[in-house]
Amino acid sequence: MTRKLSLLNFYKKHKHFRELKELLPHVFEGDLLDIQKLKEFVGDSNFIDQLNYELSWFDKKQALEASQKDCEAELKFVEDKSILPNQSDNLFIEGDNLDALKLLRKNYQEKIKFIYVDPPYNTGKNFAYSDNFHLASDDYLEYLNYSSIGRVNQFKQHRIKSGEIHTQWLNMIFPRLILCKDLLTADGVVLISINELEKANLQLICNEVYGEENFVGCFVWENRSITNDSLHLFSSVHEYILIYARNKSKVVCKGEEKDFSNYSNPDDDANGNWIPDNPTAASGNKKSRFPIINPFTNEKYLPPNGRYWAFSESRVEEWTKSGKLVFPKEKGKRFILKKYKSELKSERKPISSIISDIPGMKGTKELKVLYPEGIPFKHPKPTDLLIKLFDQFTGNEDIVLDIFAGSASTAHAIFKMNKASSSNRSFICVQNNEELSVKSTAYQLGYSSISDIAIDRIKRAGKQKSGNNCGVNYFKIESLK
Ligand SMILES: C[S@@+](CC[C@H](N)C(=O)[O-])C[C@H]1O[C@@H](n2cnc3c(N)ncnc32)[C@H](O)[C@@H]1O
DSSP states (O other): OOHHHHHHHHHHOOHHHHHHHHHGGEEEEEEEEEEHHHHHHHOGGGSSOOOEEEOOOTTHHHHHHHHSSOOOOEEEOGGGEEEEEEGOOOOEEEEEEOOOOHHHHHHTTTTTTEEEEEOOOSSSEEEESOOOOOOOHHHHHHHOOOSSSSSSSSHHHHHHHHHHHHHHHHHHHHHHHHHHHHEEEEEEEEEEEOOOOHHHHHHHHHHHHHHHGGGGEEEEEEOOOOOOOOOOOOOEEEEEEEESSSSGOOOOOOEEEETTTBBBTTOOOOTEEEEEOOOOEEOGGGGGGOEEEOOOOOOOEEOOOEEEEESSSHHHHHHHHHEEEOOOOOOOTOOOEEEEGGGGGGGGEEEOSSEEESTHHHHHHHHHOOOOOSSSSSSOOOHHHHHHHHHHHTTTTTTTESSOOOHHHHHHHHHHHHHHHOOOEEEEEEEEBBBBTTTHHHTTTTEEEEEEEHHHHHHHHHHHOSSSOOOOOEEEEEEEE
């Protein structure tokens, strides 16, 4: 509103601005100067353009400033909501994550290995939490200081429509992503769950905050199965998990175990298990099309047309002696080149970007076990999914921060991991004190806020797992004003 008034006052008072409109009415949209049209009129090269490539939206500057403003709040320890506080490094913070991220800088700057971000996806619906960041058309036009969009061209109308949908969500997520970066260790990563609605915007602002060179990859999580009654015969069955690093060159991703079931040692080779390797390659030069002679039968082998031996001629004698190259004693059979398991550079392979073995329903099923009386939170992330992610990027002593904790699936996953592998990972979960609607199932089950649900799950899951570090220190963010 302040912005709107100042623009109007500016227009009314500013003689030159009015003169410009009289002189060049075609570069104006109503009372507003259209910079793009002005640029086209005077020519791009006569313009100093400081921005070259970015996603922009109304209020982006304020969103940036929100990350820079001091936090006028403090963390207050709440003993009676904590669980085994003396035996645990885990933290639960009740309050807005914007404040929490600022407050955590004091003790956790560059200390967090993994930040999980599972924000509201901006579906325009309401779950236990609000997921509607859309602005009403009139409010948005007022925001932009437009009287109406009647005279605006079609492209601009599309932009205005998109602005209504995305502006508030971007204002919410942008400062938080900026603040996350300060908390990451040099080899730390931030993983962000999202679906189609904000994926494109999210990736662009993450490129801006973390640098495109620090984009590690994007998991496609197949979380649903196809529904048969889709009106448009198109069924979206996946969501995304974007991975950004503070510094990609330092990130270690554990990868997946290779399958060695086809390795064996039928000839008792002293070098251990092996499989037959392809001795030819698609590329090479004249020198790699030499004849190989079978020492038993004198048969001459050449690579097939268009292919080359995958090794140099000098290797043939050495490998024949060592038994890596095995020749048949009868004519008409091919030789074997052995690939030993012991020769492999790594016993692991890169992790696939597609996760298809963990259905989303698994998260709900887990809650049904913890809450036989009825589940207080819909669509929690399955702990198996989180464990898979934490396992890839964290070590035994690392800290995982979840800034949109919801039902505290992260805490549950860390308990499970610590118990299963005797590790000592710890978590920090942040959840605002969003109140539940009195009509909601959770409210009827006796919870008044989502943070109530989260701490109760931590209590139940901790009891169930009783491994290392199964408690939590509860903090509440309190305003200093
Ligand atoms: C998508 S849900 C997370 C679900 C969670 N991963 C789980 O498995 O239960 C997003 C959560 O973030 C919370 N939230 C939204 N805005 C927040 C904010 N500014 N600070 C802290 N929590 C917030 C919502 O109340 C909601 O519980």
